[in-house]
């Protein structure tokens with residue numbers, strides 16, 4: 001199917017699903033487990049596998065298709081957590097399993113991922129240290145039959161739902177530099193235990209948990225991608241992909257907020273002064289621009305197989321969303337909208353969404369600043 005046909009199909013099917021199955025379900029904002037019936041309905045309506053090749057049962061869609069679907073899930077459904085869980089499933093399928101999976105791994109996993117029969121969680125971050133290789137303690141040793149992994153991971157999106165984990169572990173340390181590798185482990189792998197679901201204050205009902213690995217055994221075939229290459233090929237690029245693709249649901253959440261604002265103003269029959277009309281017009285323009293930016297960033301991923309130039313776009317997006325939210329909160333206070341739970345849940349989740357890996361983003365901006373001031377700069 002041509003991309004334009006896919007976008008049209010997404011607009012129709014994802015909007016219908018979001019309106020009928022997500023919008024108005026205020027109870028989702030209290031749940032630490034993903035509602036099983038929502039997952040099943042997504043699977044029944046074939047909303048998974050947008051980026052997976054047709055031969056494995058997917059839609060063969062590009063990154064814009066995924067970003068657009070994420071945008072619609074939140075703009076029409078009003079729940080960022082549902083969109084985040086769906087998005088992680090999609091991006092792990094496209095950028096980790098489709099891209100780095102062996103033929104055997106692809107054949108075994110992609111058809112089931114397309115049908116939503118299974119899902120996979122990326123397990124990179126460790127308690128208190130994030131996913132930086134310098135501080136990573138989870139390690140894998142080579143054994144006769146495969147690998148033995150020891151360590152602990154946390155904050156794993158979709159961990160409580162996951163049938164498999166992609167575990168990032170140190171496999172060598174050469175003069176203070178750690179080399180990482182990625183392993184696909186089923187949730188019932190010997191030595192792997194899944195911790196209780198975490199009660200995060202944001203992004204519900206997207207479920208999170210940790211895993212503990214005590215002499216966890218996986219076979220030789222469970223290596224994902226090249227041995228020792230996971231930092232450069234998987235962890236770093238995936239951070240960029242995740243930041244880029246989440247721009248879709250976040251820009252959708254921004255639209256949802258504006259719609260809720262209009263609903264409250266209309267319901268209260270408020271008379272707006274010229275300044276307020278001007279501010280609302282300005283926020284609507286900005287929402288449209290942020291949506292366009294999300295689509296352009298997704299397109300850049302498709303046009304650059306390795307190292308897509310999305311950093312400036314994702315960093316600018318974060319900053320603009322943060323400024324947008326300050327102005328949005330100002331209006332909410334002015335119209336006494338703080339008691340509207342739907343609006344306030346979205347406000348909280350957008351703040352949470354742009355905070356993920358915010359230290360990493362700050363470091364990137366700092367590096368850009370240093371490079372700008374570097375004497376070797378020629379222009």
Ligand SMILES: Cc1cc2nc3c(=O)[nH]c(=O)nc-3n(C[C@H](O)[C@H](O)[C@H](O)COP(=O)(O)OP(=O)(O)OC[C@H]3O[C@@H](n4cnc5c(N)ncnc54)[C@H](O)[C@@H]3O)c2cc1C
Nearest residue numbers: 122124125126127128130131155156157356357358359360
């Ligand atoms: C909602 C959410 C979902 C995530 N999903 C995944 C995932 O699927 N797989 C994965 O490997 N990593 C995941 N992470 C971890 C994330 O990718 C970063 O590694 C981590 O957030 C560290 O980045 P940072 O230093 O910029 O801190 P920030 O992201 O700015 O941290 C924000 C806050 O989140 C909490 N936090 C986040 N990570 C940790 C941690 N490792 N230990 C203790 N507290 C922490 C702390 O309260 C911290 O103040 C997730 C984090 C969050 C918040």
